[in-house]
Amino acid sequence: MEVIISLVILSLVIWFVYWIIDSSGSKQFGHGVVVGKKFTPAHMQTTYVTTSQSDGRGGTITSTYPQITWIPDSYVLRIRIAGDMPSTSVSEEVYESFNEGDSIPVKYSQGRLSKDKIYIKKVGHHITQESIEGWECPNCKTINYTKTYECEKCRWGA
């Protein structure tokens, strides 16, 4: 029994170290497509825990009791990006602002070890028609969204 527990703990540690290394690739920005939405309402989750203890006379007493965990609302978006389809938890506000098929700005990294795995670091807000129509300043390369073609950073065009 103790050997099994040690092996389980060891494999968890290995998996965790692998995950740390794999998910620490350099950050990139890109646009993905929302391919799925999943809302899970808050609920109680019951799991049964069994314990055994000595009865003091060479035998054991096992007892099972329910353990109740409160699981809060969960909003998950599934995003197709760079050849992978990772899922990510988002706020209710971000969740509601996207529909399936929408383009979504994503900050992500590519797996260091598993080259085809994508880790989502952060997702941006919904792109409005206005922000798509941004323009790049020819002087300082800042993306501006002003309609007057005056750069907000370097005042080019003002």
Ligand SMILES: [Zn+2]
């Ligand atoms: Zn500028």
